[in-house]
Amino acid sequence: xxxxxxxxxxxxxxxxxxxxxxxxxxxxxxxxxxxxxxxxxxxxxxxxxxxxxxxxxxxxxxxxxxxxxxxxxxxxxxxxxxxxxxxxxxxxxxxxxxxxxxxxxxxxxxxxxxxxxxxxxxxxxxxxxxxxxxxxxxxxxxxxxxxxxxxxxxxxxxxxxxxxxxxxxxxxxxxxxxxxxxxxxxxxxxxxxxxxxxxxxxxxxxxxxxxxxxxxxxxxxxxxxxxxxxxxxxxxxxxxxxxxxxxxxxxxxxxxxxxxxxxxxxxxxxxxxxxxxxxxxxxxxxxxxxxxxxxxxxxxxxxxxxxxxxxxxxxxxxxxxxxxxxxxxxxxxxxxxxxxxxxxxxxxxxxxxxxxxxxxxxxxxxxxxxxxxxxxxxxxxxxxxxxxxxxxxx
Amino acid sequence: xxxxxxxxxxxxxxxxxxxxxxxxxxxxxxxxxxxxxxxxxxxxxxxxxxxxxxxxxxxxxxxxxxxxxxxxxxxxxxxxxxxxxxxxxxxxxxxxxxxxxxxxxxxxxxxxxxxxxxxxxxxxxxxxxxxxxxxxxxxxxxxxx
Ligand SMILES: Cc1ncc(COP(=O)(O)O)c(C=O)c1O
Numbered sequence: 001x002x003x004x005x006x007x008x009x010x011x012x013x014x015x016x017x018x019x020x021x022x023x024x025x026x027x028x029x030x031x032x033x034x035x036x037x038x039x040x041x042x043x044x045x046x047x048x049x050x051x052x053x054x055x056x057x058x059x060x061x062x063x064x065x066x067x068x069x070x071x072x073x074x075x076x077x078x079x080x081x082x083x084x085x086x087x088x089x090x091x092x093x094x095x096x097x098x099x100x101x102x103x104x105x106x107x108x109x110x111x112x113x114x115x116x117x118x119x120x121x122x123x124x125x126x127x128x129x130x131x132x133x134x135x136x137x138x139x140x141x142x143x144x145x146x147x148x149x150x151x152x153x154x155x156x157x158x159x160x161x162x163x164x165x166x167x168x169x170x171x172x173x174x175x176x177x178x179x180x181x182x183x184x185x186x187x188x189x190x191x192x193x194x195x196x197x198x199x200x201x202x203x204x205x206x207x208x209x210x211x212x213x214x215x216x217x218x219x220x221x222x223x224x225x226x227x228x229x230x231x232x233x234x235x236x237x238x239x240x241x242x243x244x245x246x247x248x249x250x251x252x253x254x255x256x257x258x259x260x261x262x263x264x265x266x267x268x269x270x271x272x273x274x275x276x277x278x279x280x281x282x283x284x285x286x287x288x289x290x291x292x293x294x295x296x297x298x299x300x301x302x303x304x305x306x307x308x309x310x311x312x313x314x315x316x317x318x319x320x321x322x323x324x325x326x327x328x329x330x331x332x333x334x335x336x337x338x339x340x341x342x343x344x345x346x347x348x349x350x351x352x353x354x355x356x357x358x359x360x361x362x363x364x365x366x367x368x369x370x371x372x373x374x375x376x377x378x379x380x381x382x383x384x385x386x387x388x389x390x391x392x393x394x
Numbered sequence: 395x396x397x398x399x400x401x402x403x404x405x406x407x408x409x410x411x412x413x414x415x416x417x418x419x420x421x422x423x424x425x426x427x428x429x430x431x432x433x434x435x436x437x438x439x440x441x442x443x444x445x446x447x448x449x450x451x452x453x454x455x456x457x458x459x460x461x462x463x464x465x466x467x468x469x470x471x472x473x474x475x476x477x478x479x480x481x482x483x484x485x486x487x488x489x490x491x492x493x494x495x496x497x498x499x500x501x502x503x504x505x506x507x508x509x510x511x512x513x514x515x516x517x518x519x520x521x522x523x524x525x526x527x528x529x530x531x532x533x534x535x536x537x538x539x
Contacts, residue, residue, distance in 0.1 A: 304451065305451065306428055306429075306451055306452050306453055306456075308453035308454055309404070309452070309453055309454055309457060312396075312401075312404060312454045313405075316405065325428055325453070334428065344425075345425055345426040345427075345428070346425030346426070346428075349425070349428040381410070382407065382410050382449055382450060382451075382457065383449060383450070383451045384421060384430050384431070384432040384449040384450065384451055385425065385430060385451045386451075387412065387432075387449055
């Protein structure tokens with residue numbers, strides 16, 4: 001085993017930033033008070049939460065009363081979609097989403113389908129972009145919700161969110177976006193983009209795990225997720241995850257204020273990886289849009305080989321990455337995202353996602369490409385598909 | 395997730411390659427599910443398997459089971475090889491995670507498919523060997539890339 005770890009899976013999760021950790025620490029010990037209690041140490045905690053809520057609100061250009069803390073991206077997605085469906089069921093039972101959503105959205109929609117709702121799953125093009133015309137044409141009188149992700153977690157494609165928001169607004173349909181991957185990376189303005197609900201998560205942005213938020217525009221009817229105390233305007237009861245809230249807010253504040261530099265650094269590494277892989281590894285296909293792409297995302301399919309094998313070999317060299325192959329998803333099918341952009345199963349199985357951070361160095365990127373070349377070559381030399389391909393092309 | 399033996403056979407697979415003019419070749423699995431195994435057998439006049447090689451497209455477990463299967467098959471007679479079960483391959487690897495058991499089945503099928511090919515080529519019948527269901531390429535058209 002290599003002792004140095006090269007972490008290229010920042011879309012899966014990120015380490016907590018030291019500043020965020022430092023901000024959190026006192027709230028584990030001396031500042032342990034329940035924010036709802038009456039005494040001074042609790043009042044301070046309540047204030048800290050209020051400040052955190054304001055900071056978070058600023059990052060998406062809204063005000064604090066529209067921010068609801070949750071236990072993460074999955075919870076925010078579930079809440080937004082289920083509660084809106086329930087609240088607006090009298091108007092209609094039709095929901096529009098895309099084929100490349102995270103499972104937190106897709107499986108929630110499937111659940112609703114079992115409970116009398118109808119869901120349209122929009123196609124995407126070969127780069128993962130939804131078609132605005134198809135979206136608009138799918139809107140019916142009984143459509144109550146459009147949910148399209150801000151940026152895709154596998155292939156990094158950034159969707160035309162402002163345009164979708166405008167269409168939703170014109171038709172009087174609610175618009176929810178899962179911004180878990182885009183949050184703090186892309187500029188988000190819920191007003192200008194007409195976003196009614198937005199999900200985000202702490203652990204993707206240098207904050208802790210198990211904390212996230214849902215932005216709900218004032219006036220949107222939405223059922224409470226958890227009934228109990230008065231926290232989160234009674235919509236999500238339960239003593240607040242104070243440390244989580246403080247950590248996420250600190251991480252978000254820093255990430256947004258440093259966004260320009262971080263993006264520049266990440267893009268440089270990303271483009272270096274893409275350029276070298278395209279130049280030096282044959283039969284590789286870049287997945288996702290070249291331009292409308294998250295700054296930290298690289299996703300390739302390597303023909304004739306399978307993703308899990310690649311990941312284990314990369315791990316052997318201390319490189320952490322991920323894949324959309326079946327063997328890494330626990331089912332027999334490769335990633336729904338890769339199938340939705342039209343990749344044949346065989347090529348979808350051979351995908352690799354590298355997601356960098358502003359801490360990633362060019363040396364690390366070079367080491368990853370050098371390792372990858374060796375690994376792809378080794379796996380191809382063992383592949384019956386490659387053998388057939390070479391024989392058929394002689 | 396994988397045993398040390400599995401990791402060893404994945405990282406240092408035994409008998410990778412092809413055999414020119416093999417006595418029998420069998421390919422099983424399909425690209426749709428992400429596993430394809432091809433096994434080559436070199437069998438002498440006394441029905442002893444002199445050599446065995448493989449190529450596999452698949453996950454760590456698929457590669458390791460292929461590698462182990464070739465080890466188990468080598469030196470065996472055709473009839474002995476026929477009795478190698480997926481259970482035996484798994485045991486030899488100190489076990490597989492439950493979701494990977496299908497990979498060991500593929501290894502067993504690959505041996506059978508190669509033996510079937512050998513039997514067909516030589517016009518012999520091997521007691522207890524059924525025609526393998528080779529589903530390679532099923533549902534797969536020539537893909538535009
Ligand atoms: C796009 C997207 N949505 C939702 C989630 C779920 O977030 P969490 O892990 O905070 O529940 C993720 C994380 O994997 C994601 O990438």
